[in-house]
Amino acid sequence: MAEIEFDPTTHPHRRLNPLTGEHVLVSPHRTKRPWLGQTEPPQPLNLPQYDPKCYLCPGNTRAGGARNEEYTQTMVFENDYAAVLPPPGPAAPQAPHPLLTAEPVQGGCDVLCFHPRHDLTLARLPVTDIERIIDEWGAIYNRRGNQVGIQYVQIFENKGAMMGCSNPHPHGQVWSLSEVPSLPATEIANLKRYALNNAPSSSAPKGPEGKACMLCEYAHFEVGMAESEGRVVVKNNHFVALVPWWAIWPFEIMLLPYARHIPSIADFTPAEKSAFASILSQITKRYDNLFSCSFAYSMGIHQRPVPSKLGDPEDGDVPHLHLHFDPPLLRSASVRKFLVGFELMAEPQRDLTPEQAASRLRGCSEVHYLDATEDVPNAAENPMSKDADPTNS
Amino acid sequence: MAEIEFDPTTHPHRRLNPLTGEHVLVSPHRTKRPWLGQTEPPQPLNLPQYDPKCYLCPGNTRAGGARNEEYTQTMVFENDYAAVLPPPGPAAPQAPHPLLTAEPVQGGCDVLCFHPRHDLTLARLPVTDIERIIDEWGAIYNRRGNQVGIQYVQIFENKGAMMGCSNPHPHGQVWSLSEVPSLPATEIANLKRYALNNAPSSSAPKGPEGKACMLCEYAHFEVGMAESEGRVVVKNNHFVALVPWWAIWPFEIMLLPYARHIPSIADFTPAEKSAFASILSQITKRYDNLFSCSFAYSMGIHQRPVPSKLGDPEDGDVPHLHLHFDPPLLRSASVRKFLVGFELMAEPQRDLTPEQAASRLRGCSEVHYLDATEDVPNAAENPMSKDADPTNS
């Protein structure tokens, strides 16, 4: 009996994430099942430019008692309820049993307000304002990453009530820690293993010491594919935003440089910084336009754990800067995906393929739906895209 | 300068999960911060015993068109929209690039209705009815696990609208697959590594071939601790339910045998089956009583991937049966935890320590609040517990 030929849009399969070593189960045949899950209440529209009750608006008082400056661009402050505390920390405890280990962690948690206006988001800020946010990220990364004992700086944004973020004021956080957390530690270990065990391809950029970089190779391959079959959402001369082959969330995006190996945001040339701001604006506009709503997500920057210092090991520059965008929305502004049941107990699972998700995001406009002077087609309203994606029916 | 002595109820620290190799960041000093997160709408009360619109109630028609039997105990059927399909599957595809691998997956997805009554849950079923559910789990595990090509059987329950489960009718699922999923594969690899690299302790039960079993050792240690300092919620002669040292969710529970090494539910003696049914009832009643609500969770059974067969490798019995309960509620029936931001991008984080959570659960009654003839104190209403746990204020 002849074997059936594999069709990624029909046959259940699993894909490997080489950054984590974990799989995702893909069930593309299931995109036609009826929807039985929870819908989310609609998000408030018409937010005020200033909210007297918002603890991030200029001039207001925070829960800890401090008063915000009358800032006009960005504002940084230390979180009044940080998850970690500055050194000195306690001595490492003796484990009551070898299986019950605990290590003290020190550090600090910063909050970065992106803009004084309560009602704006990355998707609606001018690119010059996003460049200013990138400057602030770089400044915090350098300041915190050079503090004694700090081994890791995690920049992230958690946006939307459906992600547990109750304050719509545009802001992100930076947690700086005396240990490298589990996920970036795993990614860095796999990047190092790849550099050791693989010869670089002739055409892709190379990592430090001329060795192969997993993400240089991956981004180079994706950028070279025909757009219609690929996973690229948008790209410019320096960066590509794509739905990775191993994406877990329906409209997950990985944003990374593909033209050269860049370990961190501290290594940007001026042209790269502008290109980065520009593509951040493009991604977030497309996200909002996908379901005509302020699109919820968690975003995190993975890069060199801290800026390079004299005497660092030679493989310190192995990390390849990349951003993860993990958004929960699945098929409208009110239908979300949950990572539960089988996914918590065994392995993440998705129905819509990454290629279908990329196609939907490519179909979205880069004019924000709230700023459009006339009706702008977006994937959710475009009958062409509707036909192409049965989850939308 | 003398170093500060470590205090797990005050000092930020991280704990290692030896089953996954990942850490959780614990921030016990933060349990006093004000609550700013999302609250959940209250869950419906007074469900009917029969709901004509429920696709799991006896005699009703399912979305796929099939009609449910007029069942009086349990009912099993194959999911009309299964995540995987039965063999034959397609041939494995050639990877377009070594970093983009896909493997076809076959299998089947079963639904198990726990009881004909629409309004009941494990917490409100008699223990004899829970024994019948355990029999059904065993039957599916044996039947599916002995099908050609099936390498793994995942039994789980996803309960509550807050977990994305819209149907309150008591039911669970069983997904049977041609591959071992990421999380159980990692756990089994770590259990094997432990057996190879550690000498068994004198007092704990041993795994196969007299080797050390990580979970035999861990459960034995926890059961031996003084209750007031430990993480044990409830135990009987065979099983212990505890908040593991490395718990991620606020009131996460691990349920496992501690008196002997049991690889799977197919290995139960009659006394063990009764004890298992009894402790499942105790745990779920305590959960409901914690915040006087039908407590949402995902539950999964981790065990031998499939029942033992002739010719299996010698280390096939290394898995030690254990159940994970991952509930999202944090401090009331309407305040939940989200795994977002830093936790998605870097490492899970919790404020309440596992020891504080275990103490709260120990304080709950085992008489279900809806069945109580008079006011039964539970941890959420008990002023003693309130003082002991600042997250409750």
Ligand SMILES: [Zn+2]
């Ligand atoms: Zn690179």
Ligand SMILES: [Zn+2]
């Ligand atoms: Zn064991």
